[in-house]
Amino acid sequence: MIEFKQIDKDYSVGDQTIRALHDINFQIETHKLTIILGPSGSGKSTLLNILGGMDRPTRGTVQFNEQNVASLNDHELTNYRRNLVGFVFQFYNLIPSLTALENVAIAAQLTKNDANSLKYLKQVGLEQRLDNFPNQMSGGEMQRVSIARALAKQPQLLLCDEPTGALDSRTSLKIMKILQDVAKTTDTAVVLVTHNPDFEQYGDQVIRLRDGQVESISQNDNPLAIEGV
């Protein structure tokens, strides 16, 4: 469904060039949870940003269906993000003065599909909290709102950058379960970035990064299903 072909990403800092990504090739499929694993500074976020249309690669193509995302202009990239991609951030990035429901609804409105925002809050188990503001919720709850917000757009691609980075392990598992379910039960492909090797077992596909290069890609036909959280 989406394919990285010979992606390079260079950053220039002063007169130095930092190669954050080098010759990256992989594919992402619908109904699968892809986990991108690597130590800090290995280029995970850079990769995800290119995938999500927030940044462009220096070289290479990002093939999404028939089009090359890497060659889109700013307006087209915005439409790509708006209509096809959902994001979940490490620090949730909810709008503080909108309630849980409104945070979801504002995203749903962007894609102009009259999605029922409530449905997505139910999907993440927050139907009790829809009138609460972000500062009245716990980190895990906020992250679930953030996921609901991403899902409300009914994206083809759900990208999560260290979504559990600021959460305790029990809450983290809860989030992982939700993401796993999304990958399994909807038409949305899920990509999750983490530095935590414990999560490897939950992915259908695991891409390991080191120093900006792909170390290995492994397919997992029987990922561990998370139960009872």
Place this chain on the structure above:
Amino acid sequence: MKYLNQKLIREVKQNWTQFFSVFLMALLSIIVFVGLQGSWKGLESSLNHYISDTHLANYWVQSSSISDTDVCRVKNLSGITNAQSGTRIQTKQGKHHLIIDSYKKPVTKLHVVTGKKYQSTQNGIWINQEYAQAHHLKVGNDLQISYLSRHFSLKIRGIVQSSERIYFTGTREFIAPNYSNYGYAYISPQTLAQQVKYHGPQNVMTIKGYHPQMRHQVEKILQQRLMSYDNRSTLPDVSNAMDRVDEIKNLSYLFSFIFILLAILAMYTTIKRLIESQGQEIATLKALGFSNAKIMIHYASFGLLVGGLGSLVGLLVAPFISWFVLRTQKQMFSIPQWTLAYGWSSLFVVLLVTLICVLAAFLAARSATKGLPAVFLQGTKTTKVHKIILEKWTGLWNHLSYTGRWAFRDIFINRTRTLMGIIGVAGSMMLMIAGIGMPQSMTHLVNKAYNQDFTYNQRLYVNNYQQYQQAHPHAQQWVQISQAHFSPDDGFNRLLIVVGKGHEVHMKTQNNQSIKDGGLYVTHGFAQSAHIKKGDQLKVRTFGSNQQYQFKVKGILLSETNQGAYLTKHTWEQAGGLSAPTTLLVDPNYHYHKRDVSSTISIKEQKKNAYNFVNNLMSIFLLIIVFGVLLIVIVLYNLGSLSFVERLQDYATLRVLGIHKPELRNLVFIENVITTFVGWLLGIPAGIWFLGQYVKTFSTINLEYTPYVNVWTIVISSAFVWLCSLSTTFFVSQRLKKVDMVQALKGSE
């Protein structure tokens, strides 16, 4: 500490626009306050020196005749140290008017610019400097003078200035000096008798000292011979200068108040925001083990650096502004020595501005150092969010878009930020309306007086009313002007103007009535200060007569010039008043014989003179407008940019979610438009009120200034404020282009 200081300098460099704006606001506040203070205090102290050096008299009396006994009786009043009688004659030098005084021993010492000191034994003439300058007269020149039908020549002995004539208009018909057309001069009694061949009675008296019942005493001593009585507050030649000090002073306080308030508000917000954005840095410093005190002192020095620097530069520039303002006043006032002077309040304002900057920095740093470093290092924001009142109005609220709800909640929840924005806009409107409205009000006053209230073409001063009236029974419109003592009044004599039949006087009452028979019409300014109402009974005694008449006040006249009272000739005569008008107001084509008329004044001259007066103040108003505009731009830009920066993270999130730039820009605009609209709406009445206060400070005993606001004042002010506010949003939203979405993912600052 060395590294902290390096850090300080680096941070100032990084955020230099914000620092520069705080610096500019501190600078502007100091320039405006200290600059204006230097000029009014300078004028005040120049005046005071002049007045005390020349022993300026306290009372001036004109009378049909003054005897030695009269002088003795005045001298014997308690508190009176000196009284001298003399003679004043109106002469002509070519086409120009020369008012000559002759005293044996003048009470007020003349200031000699060049030539000899005035001596009553010396022949020749001492002439005033401005007149001499205008006509290139030098000591030793012979001056050809005519008095009545006599001509004589006098040698100029000295060029002088008199503190009795600091603001010399020559006649009450002019409100500004007209130094080339009107001069004053001094001759000895001997010269008066021998060369001018004046053998009439003495007609002026100047008095030095203080007596609480002076007006009453003078009236008692001179009775019906008394023609006019003035003290330092009513003699226009002196009072105008003293009033000007108060005018600039009040103006500077009133204006600086808003100005400094706005500047302080914006400085405070800017510094506070700047330091709050350093939350993580502060947490890091704390984690490294720096004490709270050290950190607070470090950040307070931000405030000290920028506020102190701005104030310092302001102090250096302010004297130029003072000098600029004083220079404009030099053309109006005849004072030999001009100095700048400053008061303690200048120092106070400097300290205040610096202190506010330090305090803002200190408080912001203190709130950032409170609590554990970890909380800050995590970067969690802790704004208390809640539902707002508007949401109770569910019908409306549910119709609002989510971005609309977001905007309104933010407006209601970040009360300080919103309030700052509203005050910023409202304050800007006040500055603009007052800045533009003031010169407009003054121009309006002149236009109203000489295009509406009076429509004559010329004023003729007729030599003999009886003769002229018999020869030209249809001549119109006669007016009779005399100084009068009204009771009750506010302690000052005013003019009573008796108007004959004609169509040159048009002023209207509050109820839009013109002057009719059957009562007295009091001008608004006089009515206000003497608490006179329509329907009151007012007693009037005109000088030159012993008779007191009583009239019912028939209306309050809306007329700015010549605060006093009007009535028709018919009403005056019915009450028993004597008609002896000397002024004939005539239309353009009116023909008269030169021999019947002693002098003429055209309305054109009067208008031009009045515009001179307005233009003299214009440079001060312009200065205020320029500084006001500068301040408005900086303040609105700062407040706008701050509220943008505070929401940058949310904007970035929306960008990631796929909102297009134009949509986002609209969102930023909506938020700004709401605050601007509220501020603007409040700013209009506030501005009109402020203009009223501002204009009032210019009113004097003789002139009442009234605020005049027309649609254009509001339109121009609104246009400018909206333009500033919206273009700020526009410029700020340019930064949306550079919104770093990647940064937004990394969590809050």
